[in-house]
Amino acid sequence: MIAPGTDGPAARRIPLDTVVLGVDPGTAVTGYGVVRRGADGAVSLLECGVVRTRPGGELADRLREIYEGLTEVIGRTHPGVLAVEGVFFAKNVRSAVVLGHARGVALLAGAMHGLRVAEYPPAEVKAAVVGAGRATKDQVGLMVQRHLKLKAVPKPHDAADGVAVALCHCFRGFGPAAPRLAPVSIATLAAAAGVRR
Secondary structure (H helix, E strand, O other): EOOOOOOOOOOOEEEEEEEEEEEOOOOOOOEEEEEEEEOOEEEEEEEEEEEOOOOOOOHHHHHHHHHHHHHHHHHHHHHOEEEEOOOOOOOOOHHHHHHHHHHHHHHHHHHHOOOOOEEEHHHHHHHHHHHOOOOOOHHHHHHHHHHHHHOOOOOHHHHHHHHHHHHHHHEEOOOOOOOOOOOOOOOHHHHHHOOOO
C-alpha cells in the first residue's frame, strides 16, 4: 500500500508498509534494529544487534568494518529506509568528530544501497519512543520492549538504541502512526528499570 505524494501523480510515493533499519552509530559499537511497519501502523522487530569493530584498530579499518556489517544487515533484511541518529553536541570535540565518521559510513551504506535516508536527533528519538527527550537508556530499552511486545529488553543498549531509531521513523516518518499506548510516567519507567531518581 502506498500514499500518494503531494506534487502530483509523478511525485515520489511513500510506502505505508516498509522495513526500517535504525542505526545508532559508534566507532567501537554500532547498534542496529530492523523494524517492519505494516500499512496499519503496526510495528514488529525483525532483528537487532551490534556491529563491533576491532579494539585498537586504525580508524579507517574500523569504518570499513562498520560499512561491511551494515551492508550484511541490508542484504539480509532488505529495508526500504535507513534511519540514523543525528549529531548531538558533545563536550569532547574529538569524540564528536569520530562519531561523525561512523555516522557518515552509515549514511553511505544507505545511499549505496538505494535506501531512503532519515536522520533524527537523539532527543527526538527519545521523545518518539519514551515521550521524554531526556529519557535514560534504561527507559528507552523498556519502551522499545513495550512498543514491540518483546519478552525482554534488547541487549546490549546499543542494539536497543538502534531499534529506538527505527521506531522513531515508524512513528514520526509516516504521520500519526504511533500505537496508542497508555501513558507511562518517567517515574514509573525509572522504577521498572531499578533507577533511583
